[in-house]
Amino acid sequence: MASQLSAFLSELRQRRVFRVAIVYAGVAFIIFQIVDATFEPLHLPDWASTLIIIILVLGFPVAVGMAWAFDLTAEGLVRAKIKREPTAAKAQHHIVIGNKTLAVIALLAVIAAAWSWLREPSPDGAPIRSIAVLPLDDLMGDPAEDYFVEGMHDAIISNLSRLSALTVISRTSAMLYKDSDLRVPEIARELGVDAIVEGSVLKAGDRVRITAQLIHGATDEH
Incomplete structure (x- = not known):
């Protein structure tokens, strides 16, 4: 029984079902935030938001099922083969949901969460109309990854700048406070x-x- 479960979990990982589930959940979270933030100001009917939520919920098992049944390759969707051998030649043809994709999902989740925060009044009751994004702390300690951290910082500033109701300080000004005491x-x-x-x-x-x-x-409160 244990060996069968282990084989099943291995097959799930090989078919990237877990990653598809994570990506879908991240995108669904972002859509939930957008629906919550925009539907009321736009005076859209309640049933529209309910319909979107139902579609997203129903779409989850569909996405997971598609990940199990098919492989996304350079040639398009092909039916997955049971007990595939993960040879190097085959691995080159798969379109992998890797670090960059997961980072983008995480980044979008941060932007959605920030938008949710900004809709709430500050502790002193004043609205938040301007913001600065400080340089992100690099917890990896690898100079080769500096470009990755800086890219995430730039992306957060760029996406927040698209919110018309918010003034975002430039990256140049924010970088002056890197490692500041x-x-x-x-x-x-x-x-x-x-x-x-x-x-x-x-x-x-x-x-x-x-x-x-x-x-x-x-x-100085969160």
Whole structure:
């Protein structure tokens, strides 16, 4: 029984079912946030948001089932073969959902979470209208990965800048506070912003973890 379970889990990993499930869940979370943030201001009917949620929920088993039954290759979708041999030649033809894809999903989740935070009033009751994203902490300690961390920082700033109701401080100004010993309220005061986003990036093997937190400049509270 244990060997059968082990073989089944191995087949799930080989067919990348787990990764498809993670990516789908991440995208669904982002869509949930967009629906929650936009449908009421746009005066869309309640049934529309309910329909989207139902479609996303029903789509999960479909996506997982497709990942189990088919392989996504350079030639398109092909039916998966049972007990495939993972040879190097075959591996080159698979389109792998790897670190970059998972990082993008994590990044979009951070942006969606930030949008959710920004919709909430600050502890002192004042709305958040301006923000600065501090350089992300590199928890990997590998100079070769600096480009990856800087890319995530640029992407967060770029995506937040698309929110018309929010003023985002430029990357050049934010980079001046890399490894700074100043407290968040002092940085916020010098930059003239209502809130600060700080976070970290850690990549180990095929896993990427991006953490971010919104700190109110006036109160130094999360």
